[in-house]
Amino acid sequence: MIDNDTTITAPQLHKFLTFNMADENYGIEVTNVREIIGLMRITRVPGMPDFMRGVINLRGRIIPVIDLRMRFKTGATLDTERTCIIIVQIHRGGNPIDVGLIVEEVADVIDLSSDSVDAVPEFGLSTDAAFLRGMGKHNDTIVILLDIDALLTSDELTAIQNVT
Amino acid sequence: MPPDRWHLDDVYRRIRLDWDGRLMTEEFDLVAELDMLAERLMLVDPSDADDMAALREQYAALLTYAESTDRPELVGSCAYSLDIVTRMPKGDGARESLSDLGTALVGLRDTALGTGLAPSRRIGQPGAVAESEFTPTKSAPLAGDDDLLSDFVARAGEYLDDADERLLTLEREPENRGALDAVFRAFHTIKGMAGFLALNAVEAVCHEAEGVLEVPRKEHVPMTREDISLIFGHIDTMRSLIGSETEEQSLDMTDAKSESEHVSTDHKTRATIRVSEDRLDLLLDTIGELVIAEASAGDTIRKASDRSDELDKRLSRLDKITRELQEMATSLRMVPVKATFNRLARLTRDVGTKSGKRVQCTLAGQDTELDKAVVDAIADPLMHLVRNAVDHGIESDPSVRERAGKPATATIRLHAKQIGSGIQIKLSDDGRGFDLQAIKAKAADMNIDLPEDPSEDDLLNVLFTPGFSTASRVTEVSGRGVGLDVVRRAVESLRGTIDIESEPGKGTSFTIQLPLTLAIIDGMIARVGDEQYVLPTLSIIRSVRPEPEDITNVLDIGETLRTNEGFIPIVRLGQVFGVENAEEDLTNGVAVIVSDGDRKAAVFVCQLLGQQQTVIKPLSDVISDAPGISGGAIMADGGVGLIVDIAGIVRLTLSEGVTQA
Numbered sequence: 019m020i021d022n023d024t025t026i027t028a029p030q031l032h033k034f035l036t037f038n039m040a041d042e043n044y045g046i047e048v049t050n051v052r053e054i055i056g057l058m059r060i061t062r063v064p065g066m067p068d069f070m071r072g073v074i075n076l077r078g079r080i081i082p083v084i085d086l087r088m089r090f091k092t093g094a095t096l097d098t099e100r101t102c103i104i105i106v107q108i109h110r111g112g113n114p115i116d117v118g119l120i121v122e123e124v125a126d127v128i129d130l131s132s133d134s135v136d137a138v139p140e141f142g143l144s145t146d147a148a149f150l151r152g153m154g155k156h157n158d159t160i161v162i163l164l165d166i167d168a169l170l171t172s173d174e175l176t177a178i179q180n181v182t
Numbered sequence: 183m184p185p186d187r188w189h190l191d192d193v194y195r196r197i198r199l200d201w202d203g204r205l206m207t208e209e210f211d212l213v214a215e216l217d218m219l220a221e222r223l224m225l226v227d228p229s230d231a232d233d234m235a236a237l238r239e240q241y242a243a244l245l246t247y248a249e250s251t252d253r254p255e256l257v258g259s260c261a262y263s264l265d266i267v268t269r270m271p272k273g274d275g276a277r278e279s280l281s282d283l284g285t286a287l288v289g290l291r292d293t294a295l296g297t298g299l300a301p302s303r304r305i306g307q308p309g310a311v312a313e314s315e316f317t318p319t320k321s322a323p324l325a326g327d328d329d330l331l332s333d334f335v336a337r338a339g340e341y342l343d344d345a346d347e348r349l350l351t352l353e354r355e356p357e358n359r360g361a362l363d364a365v366f367r368a369f370h371t372i373k374g375m376a377g378f379l380a381l382n383a384v385e386a387v388c389h390e391a392e393g394v395l396e397v398p399r400k401e402h403v404p405m406t407r408e409d410i411s412l413i414f415g416h417i418d419t420m421r422s423l424i425g426s427e428t429e430e431q432s433l434d435m436t437d438a439k440s441e442s443e444h445v446s447t448d449h450k451t452r453a454t455i456r457v458s459e460d461r462l463d464l465l466l467d468t469i470g471e472l473v474i475a476e477a478s479a480g481d482t483i484r485k486a487s488d489r490s491d492e493l494d495k496r497l498s499r500l501d502k503i504t505r506e507l508q509e510m511a512t513s514l515r516m517v518p519v520k521a522t523f524n525r526l527a528r529l530t531r532d533v534g535t536k537s538g539k540r541v542q543c544t545l546a547g548q549d550t551e552l553d554k555a556v557v558d559a560i561a562d563p564l565m566h567l568v569r570n571a572v573d574h575g576i577e578s579d580p581s582v583r584e585r586a587g588k589p590a591t592a593t594i595r596l597h598a599k600q601i602g603s604g605i606q607i608k609l610s611d612d613g614r615g616f617d618l619q620a621i622k623a624k625a626a627d628m629n630i631d632l633p634e635d636p637s638e639d640d641l642l643n644v645l646f647t648p649g650f651s652t653a654s655r656v657t658e659v660s661g662r663g664v665g666l667d668v669v670r671r672a673v674e675s676l677r678g679t680i681d682i683e684s685e686p687g688k689g690t691s692f693t694i695q696l697p698l699t700l701a702i703i704d705g706m707i708a709r710v711g712d713e714q715y716v717l718p719t720l721s722i723i724r725s726v727r728p729e730p731e732d733i734t735n736v737l738d739i740g741e742t743l744r745t746n747e748g749f750i751p752i753v754r755l756g757q758v759f760g761v762e763n764a765e766e767d768l769t770n771g772v773a774v775i776v777s778d779g780d781r782k783a784a785v786f787v788c789q790l791l792g793q794q795q796t797v798i799k800p801l802s803d804v805i806s807d808a809p810g811i812s813g814g815a816i817m818a819d820g821g822v823g824l825i826v827d828i829a830g831i832v833r834l835t836l837s838e839g840v841t842q843a
Binding site for chain 2: 070075081
């Protein structure tokens with residue numbers, strides 16, 4: 019009999035959607051992804067932080083869109099033909115919220131087993147490390163895995179409300 | 183026999199009857215005690231000190247007994263009755279108190295016997311029925327049926343609302359047979375429904391109410407005030423019973439509630455179907471989508487090169503149907519303000535009775551319709567205003583009123599009417615009005631900025647200052663201003679405005695302007711730089727192209743625009759929202775004169791693109807607090823437009839000041 023509770027469980031497989039941004043590969047777990055849509059008109063909302071590009075109308079619902087590069091302070095995402103919006107569902111205070119992420123290019127969906135994911139190295143006190151879930155190794159490339167729920171932390175939201 | 187005596191006799195008779203049939207109850211002592219009390223109540227002379235002392239003693243003994251049992255509901259009722267006895271006024275007020283005691287006694291008896299009013303026994307609990315051996319134990323095969331139950335809740339609610347309204351009529355015209363019969367019918371119908379569902383407590387209360395109504399009906403005598411109060415009490419008891427009952431019985435209470443609160447139409451004259459609010463909202467959403475899809479399809483087709491007359495004709499037909507569909511869908515959410523107004527009339531009566539003032543409430547325009555969501559949301563602020571008006575606005579002494587040439591009975595007037603795409607609700611009283619001097623003094627105490635020689639409007643506006651309300655001085659001296667900031671906030675959150683007018687000695691009136699619906703907004707689309715914003719048409723007075731000689735920059739503090747109605751501060755929308763490429767030259771753009779109810783501002787935009795009805799959508803939680811933005815709207819091209827929060831932007835600019843670029 020196999021005891022599931024022991025540490026010797028088989029490595030779990032997770033599917034990740036990967037995309038390229040500033041020459042790095044990033045991945046988010048596909049269970050968070052609701053759909054991928056092309057770039058559409060984004061309405062800027064005054065008083066929001068830079069990384070909050072604005073809002074879009076997704077089939078009658080208004081959804082905020084975040085520029086991931088701005089979020090990671092690596093410059094603004096360029097709007098090209100390949101630029102798209104990944105609609106993800108994040109959880110904040112127990113409520114699911116749909117949020118769009120602008121990325122320059124969606125790459126692939128890959129399988130990563132939990133034993134091929136390393137912990138995030140220490141970056142000092144950088145808050146950005148909070149949205150990192152781990153470093154995945156896929157073939158010969160490194161995929162930076164993101165923790166979607168941490169993208170809009172309560173700290174960040176307080177910051178949003180204080181911008182006037 | 184004087185009416186109060188008659189009433190007490192009736193109470194006595196009913197207690198007696200129940201008592202005779204229930205000799206074997208475990209609460210024997212208590213019931214006997216109540217029986218004696220009922221007898222004493224009939225004979226007591228409120229002006230006789232000895233009589234009253236004896237009555238007080240008897241109630242005190244009752245309370246002591248109640249405290250020896252572990253039944254908190256008994257203790258509560260006894261303490262309440264004792265309180266009435268202790269505070270019983272001499273003279274006229276005593277009749278009312280005696281009548282209250284009678285009502286309380288009936289309630290106490292029911293509690294003692296466990297026949298229903300007691301919280302410990304709610305119908306629908308299997309054990310509850312068995313507890314009282316004397317209530318015929320009905321099988322309750324239907325009691326668990328949620329659909330039937332929620333239907334009952336809804337219908338009983340409507341009947342009770344109706345009864346409430348008719349009773350108010352009866353109070354004014356005690357001889358009104360039609361109203362009397364209608365009240366009776368309401369109880370009778372509810373009794374029937376309750377019986378069917380085996381809701382024994384509701385049935386019992388109905389039965390009691392019918393008993394009270396029986397005599398004036400059969401003997402053609404007018405209803406007494408006491409009886410009317412008694413019936414009002416029955417209505418309240420029923421409301422709370424029905425509320426608690428469904429909580430016990432229906433696991434899916436939220437569902438039942440939303441259905442019961444749903445579109446209220448006259449069940450007697452029209453056949454109606456109840457639809458859950460969720461499904462209705464979904465329908466509205468989908469129709470909103472259809473409108474947008476239709477518009478963009480039409481756009482594409484009209485731009486196409488190979489368009490034909492045939493296609494154009496069909497397209498315009500589609501366009502027309504879509505628009506009709508949208509209008510119909512919107513009207514589905516419309517309900518008359520009647521129910522809310524009737525509740526307010528009832529509240530006026532209750533607060534008046536409690537504070538010993540003679541107040542009547544007159545209603546006008548009850549059939550004015552607006553969105554159910556707006557009706558629901560405005561009820562609380564209106565109640566607050568009514569309570570304030572009766573409590574503080576109306577003079578306590580009728581002779582003061584008469585000396586001022588006003589009728590002894592004060593009047594609260596509620597008037598609703600539709601104005602354009604909005605509705606106006608006016609609530610006025612003929613009380614003493616605000617004491618402007620007291621407001622001025624208090625404002626000085628609180629360091630509230632006021633002009634050198636403040637106008638009446640300036641002073642009345644101070645009442646809306648947060649925190650001003652709690653000032654005891656104003657409450658005592660001028661009587662009003664409790665929580666008016668809260669009322670204003672509530673009105674503004676509905677995209678409405680509130681205005682106040684007051685004349686010392688003559689009265690006060692509040693004018694509330696509200697949009698008809700929250701789902702659709704009539705908006706003016708304004709271009710600012712490359713961005714578009716929606717200005718609610720309801721707040722717009724007019725728009726002007728500023729002439730150079732009308733623009734003044736006052737000491738670099740702020741720009742003002744000279745208009746017929748004086749100098750109006752200019753709010754540069756582009757600057758407030760940080761829009762790039764916004765027009766800098768005021769004479770090249772448009773100034774939209776808006777009002778947030780009391781303050782005006784000239785909102786400067788680059789261009790007005792036209793008026794449009796847009797479907798309002800909530801902004802995502804993540805950005806719901808964007809300053810100066812009240813929501814989002816789906817525009818005809820499918821994009822998102824942001825709706826400007828006029829009151830917010832005026833406040834943001836004028837109070838905190840925007841530094842000039």
